[in-house]
Amino acid sequence: MEINIRYFGQFRDFTGKREETLEVTDGLTVEAIREHIREIYPKIAAKEEVLVAVNGNFGPLDQVINACDEVAFFPPVSGG
Amino acid sequence: MIKLQQEDIDIEKVLESVKSPSSGGVVTFLGTVRDNAKGHSVEHMSIEVYEEMAYKQLEAIKSEAQEKYGVHKVTVVHRYGDLAVGDNIVFIAVAAGHREEAFDACRYTIDELKQRVPIWKKETTPEGDVWVEGEKHE
Numbered sequence: 001m002e003i004n005i006r007y008f009g010q011f012r013d014f015t016g017k018r019e020e021t022l023e024v025t026d027g028l029t030v031e032a033i034r035e036h037i038r039e040i041y042p043k044i045a046a047k048e049e050v051l052v053a054v055n056g057n058f059g060p061l062d063q064v065i066n067a068c069d070e071v072a073f074f075p076p077v078s079g080g
Numbered sequence: 081m082i083k084l085q086q087e088d089i090d091i092e093k094v095l096e097s098v099k100s101p102s103s104g105g106v107v108t109f110l111g112t113v114r115d116n117a118k119g120h121s122v123e124h125m126s127i128e129v130y131e132e133m134a135y136k137q138l139e140a141i142k143s144e145a146q147e148k149y150g151v152h153k154v155t156v157v158h159r160y161g162d163l164a165v166g167d168n169i170v171f172i173a174v175a176a177g178h179r180e181e182a183f184d185a186c187r188y189t190i191d192e193l194k195q196r197v198p199i200w201k202k203e204t205t206p207e208g209d210v211w212v213e214g215e216k217h218e
Contacts, residue, residue, distance in 0.1 A: 077214045079197050
């Protein structure tokens with residue numbers, strides 16, 4: 001299936017992208033997709049903490065991603 | 081009210097909007113752009129936001145603050161885009177019956193915002209642009 005991924009903060013610099021569509025196997029968990037992204041982008045892999053949000057929420061790592069979900073990757077937030 | 085905006089914050093207007101006859105006080109927090117960070121000087125700052133998620137998280141924090149501390153109103157206005165030293169970044173106003181819960185809820189709101197609202201700062205320094213590292217969670 002295809003999933004849409006968005007990047008924010010420093011991860012936009014690391015990937016050179018704001019978003020992209022990736023072809024992944026069905027039934028992938030948040031943790032598995034994070035590993036996949038780490039493999040594609042060594043600079044993300046080098047970060048101690050990589051946050052993942054699914055549809056605007058920080059879900060559990062074993063949450064299964066569906067094709068219609070919006071998945072976002074970013075470093076620890078620094079607002080305020 | 082929860083608002084993400086590029087323009088400056090109308091503090092007077094926000095204060096008027098949270099005051100009510102049943103509230104005995106309003107506690108506020110105003111975050112501004114500092115001219116230094118970790119030993120280097122900061123010339124200006126740009127702020128990026130994941131808007132849809134930020135609204136969702138801020139609405140959740142507001143509800144939690146109201147439920148946890150029983151305060152009447154919680155308003156958060158956060159700016160994004162390019163900011164200069166001294167500019168307002170974030171304004172939080174909490175109205176409550178009494179000061180204790182208003183202080184606690186205001187503190188809770190800014191602390192949670194810094195942990196989980198998807199906003200990132202990039203500082204321009206004499207050495208170049210530096211993304212501000214958020215606090216670790218795991």
